[in-house]
Amino acid sequence: MSYRLGVDAGGTFTDFVLADEQGRIHLFKATSTPEDGTKAIAEGFAQIAERLGKPMAQILAETELCVNGTTVALNALIQHKGVKTGLICTAGHEDSLEIRLGHKEEGYRYDAEYPAAKILVERHLRIPVRERVLADGSVRTPLNEADVRAACEVFQREGVQAVAISYLWSVANTAHEKRTAEIVREMLPGVYVSVGIEVFPQMREYTRTSTTVVNAYLGPVLAAYVDRIDAFYKAAGVKVPVRYFQSNGGMAAREVMVSRAVNAINSGPASAPMAGAYVAGPLGIDNFITVDMGGTSFDITLTKGGKTNISKDMDFLRYRIGTPMIQVETLGAGGGSIGWIDQMGVLGVGPQSAGAHPGPACYQRGGTLPTVTDANVALGYLNPEFLLGGRLQIDASAARQAIEQHLAKPLGVSTEKAAFGIFSIVNNNMVNGIRRVSIERGYDPRDFALIGAGGATALHLTALAQEIGATTVLVPKLASGLCAFGQILSDIKYNYMAATPMRLDERADLASIEQRFQDLEREAVEALKAEGIPRERVGFKRSIDMRYIGQVHECTVDIGDMVVSDTTIGDIRKAFHALHKQLFTYDEPDSPMEIVNIESTVSGKTSPLKPAALKAGAGIDKALKGHRNMIFSADGLAQNTPVYDGEKLGAGDKIVGPAVIEEPTTTVVIQPGWFSTLDASGTYVIRPH
Incomplete structure (x- = not known):
C-alpha cells in the first residue's frame, strides 16, 4: 500500500x-x-x-x-511579525517603498486620513549604494563595493536578520546584484539574503524591490x-x-x-482550484467558483473553461507582490467571525474573528462573543451537542446566550431574529466577494457552479447560490478538507521569468525571445532533475507580458508551448488583442505593441489519483437521523426539518429541502426550494426544483 x-x-x-x-x-x-x-x-x-x-x-x-x-x-505578514530587514538599493532609490509609485489602494485614493502602509524596512536600514546600470545593460557607474561593505557593517550593528538587494535595471545586467550578494554573504554569514534578480527577475523596479523585501522579511520565519x-x-x-x-x-x-x-503567502487556498476541477470533472463542469469558509476567513477562486486566473504585480495586504499567485479573494468571513453592533445601532459581522482560541461561545473554550458558528447553532443548522463526528463537544445554550446578551437585547429583537441577521449579513459579505471575482471581472456568476470547501461553507452555500442566481451547487463529502485534497492532486510548479523588452516591429529579434525561453526551460529541467523528476514528467506553459506602446500596464498572454517565431507572432498578436478587449472592453489592432517580460511555468507532473465510486444507498429512510427545528427566514419562525446521516447515503439518493445532511466534518444545509442528489463520485449536487 x-x-x-x-x-x-x-x-x-x-x-x-x-x-x-x-x-x-x-x-x-x-x-x-x-x-x-x-x-x-x-x-x-x-x-x-x-x-x-x-x-x-x-x-x-x-x-x-x-x-x-x-x-x-x-x-x-498580517501581524507584521517578520524579521528585522535591511535593504541595499541604488543610490537615490531608498524611498521607493514609501513612494509606492504614488499609489493608494482602490477605494482610498481620495481619503486623506487613510493611514500609510507600514513599511517593512525602517528608513535608516535602507542603504544607498553608488552604482548604475542603464536600460540596455551597459554600466554607467561601477558598483562601489565600499558602500556595500559599509551597509553590512550597519546591518551587523543593528542586528538585521535578513537583507534584500534590489538595484535599478538589474534585470538588464545582473553583475552588480550578484557581486553584492557575495559580499553580504561573506560579511554576514547566517543572515538571510534575498536578491531581486533571483526572486523576481522582471521589469518594474518598485515591484521587484517590494517583492524582494517581502521575501526577506518572511524568509527566516518560514525557514x-x-x-x-x-x-x-x-x-x-x-x-x-x-x-x-x-x-x-x-x-x-x-x-x-x-x-x-x-x-x-497564499499557500492554503491556492490548491482549491485543482480540487475543484477534480470534483467538477465527472459532472462535465469546467466553469466553477470555489468558496472556502473556514473558521477565520472566506476564500474565493474562479475557474473558467478549466483555467484559473493568475495574478501578477498586485497589492496583497498593502504590499506589492510581483510573483504569480492564484487569484484568491479573501474576506474576514469565517465561522469564527464575530457579530457586533456599530455606533448607529446597526448589526455587523466580522472581520474580527474568535479564531481557534477562544473560539465561538458554543465551543466552551472561553469565548463569550457571538459568532457565525453560534448563529448556525441557534438557527438549528448545526448539531446542538457536538461537531467533527462527536470529537468537539458544543453548548447550544452558550451560543444562544451570547447572541441574546450582545445582540438580541440591545437590538430589541428575538434571539432567533438576531441569529438570522448574522447569517444574512455574513452571506451578503460573501456574495459581494463572489461578485468581485465574477461580475467585476466580466463573468456572469450564473454561468458557474459553486463548489463548497471548508467546514462551514455548506451551511451557507445554497443561500449564496440563491442570491447570485447560480443553479448548481457542488459539495464533496470531503469539503472541509478540500484544499488539503487539492495539494495531493497538484504538480510541482516553478515560474522561470525574464525581462525581455522589445518592440514588435520589423526590427524585432524574435529568435532571441525564443532562445531566452529555451534557456529558462533548460535551467528548469536541470532543477527538476536534481529533485528526481525525469524529463518525461516535465511540462511547460509559456506566457508573454505585452502592451500597446505608451501603456503603463501590460497583459499576460498565455501561449502554451508555442514557439516564438515569424510564423507564430501573428497568432500571439491576435491573442493579445483579444485579451485586452476582454479585460478593458476595447482593443487597438492598428497600434504598435511591445513585449515586456516572458515567463515559462514548469511543472513536474504527478500521477493521477485513482477515483473510487460510491455504491448505491439503502434509501434515505435508513439515513434519517431525526428532526430539528430550523429557521430559514427573517421572521424567525422555525420549521421541523429532517436531518440525515451523510455516511448512510449512497449514490443516487435524493434529499428535498428544507433538510440538513450531517457528514463527520461538515454539515450541508439544503434551503427550501432546492434538492440534493449524491453523485457516485462522492459529491452532493444541489439544484433548485
Missing part, C-alpha cells in the same frame, strides 16, 4: 487528507496550534493511526507524497517553520522529502520554498 498525505494548516483547523492507491480517501481535522504547528500535526497523525489501525510510522514510511500547506507566512516541520516528519517516519504548497498552485521542494518565502 502507498499513500499520499496532504496537510493544510489553517487559522482555526488543520486538515489532513490521506489517499491510498485504491482511491480510498480519509479526512481528518485537528485544532490548529499557531504557536507550534507540529502539535496539531501530531494530533492529526494520532487520528490517522487510530482510523487505519496501524502505527503512524508505518503509514508514513509507505507515503509516496507528503505535502504541507501553511499560513505561517501569511500570518507573519524556521519548515525546519521544524521537516524534523518532525522525519522523526515520525517519513521517508520522502516533504513538499510545501505555493501561492502559484503547485508544490515546491524545501530549499525552493525557503529561498522564495514570498511564494508561500
Whole structure:
C-alpha cells in the first residue's frame, strides 16, 4: 500500500487528507496550534493511526507524497511579525517603498486620513549604494563595493536578520546584484539574503524591490517553520522529502520554498482550484467558483473553461507582490467571525474573528462573543451537542446566550431574529466577494457552479447560490478538507521569468525571445532533475507580458508551448488583442505593441489519483437521523426539518429541502426550494426544483 498525505494548516483547523492507491480517501481535522504547528500535526497523525489501525510510522514510511500547506507566512505578514530587514538599493532609490509609485489602494485614493502602509524596512536600514546600470545593460557607474561593505557593517550593528538587494535595471545586467550578494554573504554569514534578480527577475523596479523585501522579511520565519516541520516528519517516519504548497498552485521542494518565502503567502487556498476541477470533472463542469469558509476567513477562486486566473504585480495586504499567485479573494468571513453592533445601532459581522482560541461561545473554550458558528447553532443548522463526528463537544445554550446578551437585547429583537441577521449579513459579505471575482471581472456568476470547501461553507452555500442566481451547487463529502485534497492532486510548479523588452516591429529579434525561453526551460529541467523528476514528467506553459506602446500596464498572454517565431507572432498578436478587449472592453489592432517580460511555468507532473465510486444507498429512510427545528427566514419562525446521516447515503439518493445532511466534518444545509442528489463520485449536487 502507498499513500499520499496532504496537510493544510489553517487559522482555526488543520486538515489532513490521506489517499491510498485504491482511491480510498480519509479526512481528518485537528485544532490548529499557531504557536507550534507540529502539535496539531501530531494530533492529526494520532487520528490517522487510530482510523487505519496501524502505527503512524508505518503509514508514513509507505507515503509516496507528503505535502504541507501553511499560513505561517501569511500570518507573519498580517501581524507584521517578520524579521528585522535591511535593504541595499541604488543610490537615490531608498524611498521607493514609501513612494509606492504614488499609489493608494482602490477605494482610498481620495481619503486623506487613510493611514500609510507600514513599511517593512525602517528608513535608516535602507542603504544607498553608488552604482548604475542603464536600460540596455551597459554600466554607467561601477558598483562601489565600499558602500556595500559599509551597509553590512550597519546591518551587523543593528542586528538585521535578513537583507534584500534590489538595484535599478538589474534585470538588464545582473553583475552588480550578484557581486553584492557575495559580499553580504561573506560579511554576514547566517543572515538571510534575498536578491531581486533571483526572486523576481522582471521589469518594474518598485515591484521587484517590494517583492524582494517581502521575501526577506518572511524568509527566516518560514525557514524556521519548515525546519521544524521537516524534523518532525522525519522523526515520525517519513521517508520522502516533504513538499510545501505555493501561492502559484503547485508544490515546491524545501530549499525552493525557503529561498522564495514570498511564494508561500497564499499557500492554503491556492490548491482549491485543482480540487475543484477534480470534483467538477465527472459532472462535465469546467466553469466553477470555489468558496472556502473556514473558521477565520472566506476564500474565493474562479475557474473558467478549466483555467484559473493568475495574478501578477498586485497589492496583497498593502504590499506589492510581483510573483504569480492564484487569484484568491479573501474576506474576514469565517465561522469564527464575530457579530457586533456599530455606533448607529446597526448589526455587523466580522472581520474580527474568535479564531481557534477562544473560539465561538458554543465551543466552551472561553469565548463569550457571538459568532457565525453560534448563529448556525441557534438557527438549528448545526448539531446542538457536538461537531467533527462527536470529537468537539458544543453548548447550544452558550451560543444562544451570547447572541441574546450582545445582540438580541440591545437590538430589541428575538434571539432567533438576531441569529438570522448574522447569517444574512455574513452571506451578503460573501456574495459581494463572489461578485468581485465574477461580475467585476466580466463573468456572469450564473454561468458557474459553486463548489463548497471548508467546514462551514455548506451551511451557507445554497443561500449564496440563491442570491447570485447560480443553479448548481457542488459539495464533496470531503469539503472541509478540500484544499488539503487539492495539494495531493497538484504538480510541482516553478515560474522561470525574464525581462525581455522589445518592440514588435520589423526590427524585432524574435529568435532571441525564443532562445531566452529555451534557456529558462533548460535551467528548469536541470532543477527538476536534481529533485528526481525525469524529463518525461516535465511540462511547460509559456506566457508573454505585452502592451500597446505608451501603456503603463501590460497583459499576460498565455501561449502554451508555442514557439516564438515569424510564423507564430501573428497568432500571439491576435491573442493579445483579444485579451485586452476582454479585460478593458476595447482593443487597438492598428497600434504598435511591445513585449515586456516572458515567463515559462514548469511543472513536474504527478500521477493521477485513482477515483473510487460510491455504491448505491439503502434509501434515505435508513439515513434519517431525526428532526430539528430550523429557521430559514427573517421572521424567525422555525420549521421541523429532517436531518440525515451523510455516511448512510449512497449514490443516487435524493434529499428535498428544507433538510440538513450531517457528514463527520461538515454539515450541508439544503434551503427550501432546492434538492440534493449524491453523485457516485462522492459529491452532493444541489439544484433548485
